[in-house]
Every structure is written in C-alpha cells, then in structure tokens.
Amino acid sequence: MMHKSATLGLLAAAGSAFAALQVDISSTSSIKAAAKDVAFDVMSVYKGNQSGEIVGLIGSPPPVGEYYWWTGAVLWSTMIDYWHYTNDSTYNAVTVQGLTAQNGPNLQSPFMPPNWTASMGNDDQGFWGIAAAKANEAGLPAPPKGEPSWLDLAKAIFQVQTVRYTDSEDACGGGLRWMIVPVNTGFDLKNTASTAVFLNLGARLYHATQNETYADWVEKGWTWLTTIGLVDDKFNVYDSVSTIDDCAKANKQQWSYNAGLLLETAAYMYAQKSSKSADSKETTTWKTRTTSLANRTVSHFFSADQGVLVEPLCENAGQPACTQDMSFFKGVTLRSLAGAAVLVDELRDPDHGVGQALRATAQATAKTCSGGKSGRECKFDWTGHAADQNAKLDGAPVEINALAAVLGPLAVESASGAGGNGNGSGSNGGNGNGSGSGDAGSGENGQSGTDDGNAGASLRVGMGVMVAGLVAALI
Template identity: 45%
Template sequence: MIPLPIATFGGLLWAATSAQAALQVDLNNPASLRKAASQVAYDLMTFYSGNQTGKIPGILPGPPPGGDYYWWEGGALWGTMIDYWLYTGDESYIPTTMQSLIFQSGPPQHAYMPDNWTASLGNDDQGFWGMSAMLAAETMFPDPPSNGNQPGWLELAQAVFNTQAAPERHDSTCGGGMRWQIPQFNIGYDYKNSIANGIFFNLGARLARYTSNTTYSDYAEQTWDWMAAVGLMDDAINVYDGAHVQTNCTDVFKAQFSYNAGVLIQGAAFMYNVSTGATQSKWKSRLDRLIDRTIAVFFETGPMIEISCELPDQIRCKTDMLSFKGYVHRWMANAVKVAPYLHDKVMNTLRVSAAAAVSSCSGGANGRICGFRWNTGKYDGLTGAGQQMNALAAIMTLLVDLEDIRPPVTNSTGGTSKGDPDAGGEANLFRVHKEITAADRAGAGILTALWLAFCIGLFGFITGGFGEGRRVIVLNNGAGGGGRKGIQGLLEGLRRRM
C-alpha cells in the first residue's frame, strides 16, 4: 500500500490522509473507506425506484421526459453495485442487483434486447448490460436461483457477445466494425463508434480469459485492429468518438470521452493477461500507451476531468457524460488485477483523483451528496445517479491496495457461473426471414405509412432536445444528420448542443 501523496492542483491543496469534506473519509483506512462507500451507495440508490410497487425493475427513471436516464445506465448501475459488493462485502443490494439483471435480460434470448427498448437500442446499450453480467461471473456474484431455468451470468454475457458477433452487426461499410445502433430505423444507425466496438472488444477479451476459448480473443484482436485502421485510435492511442458510414468513416469525430478509453484499457489488460510471448509484448505496448495517454488527457492536473464537456467556465455534459468518470475508475482498478505491473502508475493516479472526488461530496439535505466537478474542492450543485456512481467508484477502488480483493476468476480458478457457448440464439429481432410477396407489400404499405408517421413524431421528439445527449450531438450534424458535413460541423454541433 502506498500512502496518498500530498499534491497541489490550481492552488488547491488535497490532503494526504483525510479528504476534508462533509463526507468524512480517511483514504488510507479500509474501515473508513467502506463506511464512506456505504454512505455514497445508499445515496446512489435513492435515485432508483425500480424496487417500488408499480415500477419497472432494473432501470433508472426515464427515458426523458419521464426521467433523466436511458436504459443503458441501469446496466451500468448494476455493474457499479457488483463492484461495491466485491470491494466492501456489503450484501445489502444483492437481491435488487440480481432481480434487475435478470428482469432486463429480455427472454427468451436473454441477450439484453428487450422489446420495450427497441426504439433506443444501441450496441453500446446492450453491451453495458452484458459487461455487468460478465462482471457478476468474474466476481462470483451469487448465482441466480436455479428454479425457473434462469440463465447464469456467464450465459447472459455470452448471449450479448454472440448476438453482437453475428455477421449482420459487422457489415462491410468502413471495412467492418459495428454500427452504433442495432435496428436500421434508429437514429445513429449510420454511425460507427468507439464505445460500441470497444465494449465488444472488452467482452471478447474477458470471455477469452474466463473460458480459455481463443475464438473470443480473435474477435477482440480483429476489433482493435479495425478501430486503429479506421482512425478511431491514433498512433498515440488517443481514442476518438466515431465516424459516419456515408464517408467511409473518414469524418472521424475527434471528441474524446473518457469511457471510450476506459473500456479499452480494461479489455487490453485482459488481452495482456491471456497472452504469452510476442503477443503479450504487443498487448503490453498497446496497454502502456493507452494508459499513459488516458492519464495525460483526463487526469492532467490530478482530479479526473471529462474534457470534452467539462469546461473551465461551464458544464456542457449531458446526463450520460456525467457518469463516465466512475466507469473509468472502476475499469482502471480492475486492469491492475489482471496486469499487476500497472499498479503504481494507475493507483497513484486514482488515489489523487479519489481525494478530489470526496471533496465534491458536501451537498444535498444530508450534506454529503456528491457533485460532478472534482477539481474545485467543493460541491458544484450538479446532482444525479451518475455523479454518485462516480464518487462511489473513486472511493471503493482504493480498497484494491488495502484489502485482499481477489482478481477476476475464470472457469478454471473457481468460477461457478453457468455458461452456454450458443447463448443468444439467432439475433432475429430486426430481420425479415421469408420471401416478400405482393400481398405482403400491399399490407406493408399501410404499416409503413403508420410507422413513418410514428417515427417522424418520435425522432422529432428525440432531436428536439430530449434525446440522449451524445445522440443529439452526432446525429444532427455531419454526414448522417442532413446538415453541414465534416468534422468542423460536428464540432460546431458539439459546442452548440452541450
């Protein structure tokens, strides 16, 4: 364990041993960290109502205007709570987490493609739930009840991966890669982005390690290579957001969001872990450059900053973006467990950032609600589930150094989760399977007219300012949005809409 160093950022002194804020915590004391984490977790769960009568299990309130959150963030929440259980041993939220991950899995495929969310279903949305299921398998989170023929956590992760590995998800535009959205009628279907492909890479790497099946790592390798070839990563491994298929992905949108880098860090660490010899050396080089660049971009002054929307004079982050810091803290800490040589560099970075995170937790009626900015030494008034997840991740991951946190297990090192290599079945939710006849066309004409009327209203609603933050940004500009083309138009749209 390396004590937290004293460091100064912008004239603000961050304490070495105890972060002075309404949320009191000694960052070098395991009991104090667990207590603070339990308080932040409790406050986080006040944003969740899915365990109340008449509410939908698994999701945060939304989507807008019914609430601030989209479906995918529920999946991210349960991944956070699984890590909370792992780091602290607190079993309070096991039943709610288990119920949520099962309820939203979308039977009969259990591939996290529930019919209720088709209108906003992206590969990244599906993937966030899949990563949480994978985490449950790796951490030996209690298995679902055997009665009722419930799928195991590993099977759920495999179902997501298998549906995303289907040929129709990897078309020939831009030389391969997955599109952002799954159904062709969704806004964003013309966009291939880093988070969708990064999650697929991440799942492939982790499934390869858990199962010892190199087919998964082959997919992961191909995905990394495609992202590099198309320009979603540059030579320094800056990770950019995405590009449109209409330009053959030449209009790379060079905004940098931290979760794009974070999801690749975790996946690359797993690829390093499962490799040997020259292949391992290759992944070490990639991982080292990715870690160095991520720290330089997002932790430049110590506290983590979401640079593309967290500006010195204002916050332009949408609800989604307000949650990214927590994922990066969790994924980087997890990377240390499978690539231990990263320890000092990563944990020193996360400790300083965690001290800053705690300083933001002095708001709300209880005086300990956490804000979004971590580099001001005070609560900024921006409250939400994402901000609580961020602070919880920052605090609890420091236990990596202070407790015996087991590394992710595999099916040969104690893992018990039930799997199915054929899970997910045929990904047929959005495909036509029979030859179209004249009668079909006549009926389809009527249905199409009705559907288009619905879509016009729906998409007008989404792009009218209520859509998921980043969806609005990339879709109303550039090649896919009918407006100005090219990166400049995209950047102007980013400034205008954040």
C-alpha cells in the first residue's frame, strides 16, 4: 500500500462502452489497473502496425500528418516505463519492433533513418537515444538477431553527438546546435533541449557503464549551460541562445521538459557519484544541482493551489495554445521527475517536493479521464481551471501524458522495492533480460527558430527543406 488514501472513483459515462478511469492513489493494484486502461488507450492511437502506416511512429510527420518524428521516441519511452513499473509485457514486442524500425542503416547512423535525417534536430535523435538507454536499463527484450543492442545504440548516438558538439564549439564555446543540417532553419540556435537530451543520455551511459568519459562530458555540457546563461543561479532553465549574436542573450522562455531532463541528468550523476564516495566534492556538487533544480522545477511548473503540472507558456490564461509538439512536453517532464525520484531518496517524500507533485498530478489527471466515446478519454488540462485554448487537444499526446502521470507514484514506490519488475538496475550493461516479449496484438488497433518567442520549443520551422545529397554528409 502507498502513503495515504485519496480515492478517485469516477462514475461511468452514460451509454459508454467503458467506465471512466478509476484509481485509488493509495493502492498499488488500483494504480496498475488504471495504468493498464490508459496504456490500452495510448496504443489504440498507434497505427504503425497497420497496413500502409509507418512502423514505429504515431503517424506521418508534417506536412502530411500531425506528429513529428521525435514523438515516436516519446511513445516508446512511455511504454518501456509502463512495462517496467507494472510488469505487464503486453506491448513489449510492438515496442521492440517500433524502436528497431526507426533505427538508421548502421551504427554510424544510429536512429538516423534516411526518410527523416535531412530535417532532423539533435534533440530529435537524442530522444531516440534516451529510449534505447531506457530499454537497456529496464531489460527490454533484445532487438532482433543481427540488430545492435540497446546499449550499443545509445552509445553510438552519444558518440555521433559528441562529434557534432566538438565541431560546433567554435560557436559560443559549446552546446549542441538545434538542427543537424546547416541549411535548415534553426541551425543557428543552440537550444537547451538538444544539449539536455545529450547530457541525459550521457548520464545514463555513465550510470550503465561506469565509464568516467561520460561523466566528463556531462560536467562539460552542464558547465556550458550555466556559463552561457541557459541555467541561472536560481536554477531557472531557459530555452535557447543564437550563434548569430555569439549567444549573448538567452531566450528566457521556460519549458517544463528542459528542466525535467536536466533534473533527471543531475539525479543520475548524483546517484552514481554518491555510490563511489558519499562526501566527495563531485557528490556534493551534483546533490546541490539535483535538489536545487528539483525545488525550482516544482515551484515554477506545478500550480501553486493544487501542485499539479502545467505548461505555463501555452496553458495559462493569456498564452497562445500549445502546438502538437508542445503538448508532449508534460509527459516527458513527468517521466523525468519520476526517474529522478527513483534515483534519489530526497525526492521521494510523498508530502513534499517532487514526490508530492507526482502524486497530486496523478490524482488530478485521473479525474479528467471521463470523456469521449470510451468514457475515459483524458484531457490536456489537469487543473480544472486553465484557459480553454487547448480544449481541442486530444489523442496521442494527451493519453501519453496521462499514462506518464498515472505511472509517477508507481515509479516512486518501485524505488523502495515494492513495485516494478526489478529488471532495471541502470547498470546492467546489456539487454534482453526482460520477462517476456508480450502479445503484440493485445490492446491495440491491430515554433521555434524564429523571433516570435518560441525559439527552441521544437515547433519545426522550414522542416520541408530537403537537399539532395545532404544525408550522406551529415556525420
């Protein structure tokens, strides 16, 4: 049983095929049952296993479809967490298939499939690298014979990005550019998201391999973020800088996923450093970064009255509506906060900070899952009093966010050994030790880079730019 009771029984919508989502936040079995329902709904919007659809992606990227390539990585990261914290292997096979399908032709082009490479950002590729690292940590069943291991894929992406990082250090002294291809809009930006996913991946690899080279890179990148002003002394995390003015002025928009990714990065580093020496200077430094960033993230991105996650720049009154890209950020943030809490004892207090925020958000999210034809479709707004500019957001991002929210308290509980499947040590150095491949057929249906204030928020601008011959010259 979990810390305290906050039963969220919801009545079924009249005439609905399913009941509204029901979850007792004090009960592990109730949370797992609710997560199972939401996972079913998440995978119901995945069409990649249907004829004529793209395996591994939620749908066709713009301009044909709604969802950019990177969001496929968010889907599979969420489903890996679902399995890891519930031990339900139903979707393992389709997860393995989806990740493998979007890998590149070889380890020199990891997660750089030719169809999307010419419009790819470093953050896009980095999210797929994090998914591979998660698969390794959780012990997801191995890729098909002949394919590289999850760990080798994660390592390959990090290696490719270290080369790009080094190549662009003459511009502003460090950081990753947003876009990979020079002719694409946004190449002049060094956005926090690209560097954050790079550092998050590096911290995971350090935790998995004990190789100090990864730790050196994480320290190097973190120092650059603070020196250039993208992380300030109050642990606000800002959006981007431009190489056009030598990164002189940060775009001070704050998006939740940037803070979340860096918090999880710090937590990985703190956990690993403290395992080597509890009172070393490095351990103390990473502890301070972890706890300070956790406190600022909760105070800035969680509503003061309810303690529920919001995306202030596109969810609060007076702000423009969230784009489809932005609508995925909250799920990324919640998974990052849960991951940090699993690693660091200080973040698991159910009545304070991250632990309390995860519980409050799970509770609030479940209350919104009572709509649509199923009677349990969730909403993007979890506070109940936000502006209505996002009322039309539904489908994949909303359900993925809801699953991340419901899993949050379960992830925290798993750190004490009471939940989860026990497969992921974060340092197993391999993969394929999962509990089963699952039934792939179950539960499924078979603006940034401009001066308008959205510079690094992953809204693709000019992504239709395709130049023949660029793919072969990217690395």
